[in-house]
Amino acid sequence: xxxxxxxxxxxxxxxxxxxxxxxxxxxxxxxxxxxxxxxxxxxxxxxxxxxxxxxxxxxxxxxxxxxxxxxxxxxxxxxxxxxxxxxxxxxxxxxxxxxxxxxxxxxxxxxxxxxxxxxxxxxxxxxxxxxxxxxxxxxxxxxxxx
Amino acid sequence: xxxxxxxxxxxxxxxxxxxxxxxxxxxxxxxxxxxxxxxxxxxxxxxxxxxxxxxxxxxxxxxxxxxxxxxxxxxxxxxxxxxxxxxxxxxxxxxxxxxxxxxxxxxxxxxxxxxxxxxxxxxxxxxxxxxxxxxxxxxxxxxxxx
DNA sequence: TAGAGCATGCGAAAGCTTCTCATTTCCTGC
DNA sequence: GCAGGAAATGAGAAGCTTTCGCATGCTCTA
Ligand SMILES: [Mn+2]
Ligand SMILES: [Mn+2]
Ligand SMILES: [Zn+2]
Ligand SMILES: [Zn+2]
Numbered sequence: 001x002x003x004x005x006x007x008x009x010x011x012x013x014x015x016x017x018x019x020x021x022x023x024x025x026x027x028x029x030x031x032x033x034x035x036x037x038x039x040x041x042x043x044x045x046x047x048x049x050x051x052x053x054x055x056x057x058x059x060x061x062x063x064x065x066x067x068x069x070x071x072x073x074x075x076x077x078x079x080x081x082x083x084x085x086x087x088x089x090x091x092x093x094x095x096x097x098x099x100x101x102x103x104x105x106x107x108x109x110x111x112x113x114x115x116x117x118x119x120x121x122x123x124x125x126x127x128x129x130x131x132x133x134x135x136x137x138x139x140x141x142x143x144x145x146x
Numbered sequence: 147x148x149x150x151x152x153x154x155x156x157x158x159x160x161x162x163x164x165x166x167x168x169x170x171x172x173x174x175x176x177x178x179x180x181x182x183x184x185x186x187x188x189x190x191x192x193x194x195x196x197x198x199x200x201x202x203x204x205x206x207x208x209x210x211x212x213x214x215x216x217x218x219x220x221x222x223x224x225x226x227x228x229x230x231x232x233x234x235x236x237x238x239x240x241x242x243x244x245x246x247x248x249x250x251x252x253x254x255x256x257x258x259x260x261x262x263x264x265x266x267x268x269x270x271x272x273x274x275x276x277x278x279x280x281x282x283x284x285x286x287x288x289x290x291x292x
Numbered sequence: 293t294a295g296a297g298c299a300t301g302c303g304a305a306a307g308c309t310t311c312t313c314a315t316t317t318c319c320t321g322c
Numbered sequence: 323g324c325a326g327g328a329a330a331t332g333a334g335a336a337g338c339t340t341t342c343g344c345a346t347g348c349t350c351t352a
Contacts, residue, residue, distance in 0.1 A: 118275035
């Protein structure tokens, strides 16, 4: 099943590639680092190298199968490209990430690019804030001002 | 003159801090890396260490004097905090950066944060595209689709 | 002007990511 | 099914940005 997508990307169908793709499919909206993928596969009994995980993720990204994001700390996290574009809102306290799409913002971006003399390509919008989840260390603290 | 700002940040007024602040002032809307700052100061005859540049930039950032951004490649670039917030549009071909502010987008972000149950803090919006400058390698190429 | 403490420069180290290379695996054509 | 050539892998070394540790130097207050 995933064979098709890998072949379409011009890549050989190998165990590491299949396993990484499978794992990403189970992740849904969860964003995982290369290191996490590596450890999860190891724990699953797979024999795989960290370098391979990085290589494959980069290839998948180039092929449009996978998206890479860099949140505040600057390190890479990955997720399956599930078709539609979306942006992210991240809790700076607990790290929780939610996704959103806003047509107004998307439209304004196209207008801004046009206005500034750019042919628009991609974009990255990340909102940082504090979530109100009971489990978040931030929970309860009324309104911290720093 | 810059003494005031440094002191206000609770930091001692030292040659490295003054020089870095001065240099950033000459940069205007240009975004510079720590390494660039380091080399520019060295070329200017200053005796300074790269570790100090990083340390000072981090302190300035914490004090709100300086802003740090990470464009596509993930490395840090810095600019003086010139008061108002702004976002960036970057040419993926030549690297040219322009700044913009859009009230509609800013407002929608606040609504999204509210909607998703986050107390909004900062955000990072970077549009990637291709500029139409005569000097840009992209110039002339009608509309490349990859 | 002297003292306490903060800041600096240097080199070493951290942490993520990429590279190198010998070995293995995949895939095409027989 | 099998062999050959190309592509991919795993392991460790290396690369790069950024941070740390520490002996020395500088600032600032009194
Ligand atoms: Mn996502
Ligand atoms: Mn800027
Ligand atoms: Zn949270
Ligand atoms: Zn350009």
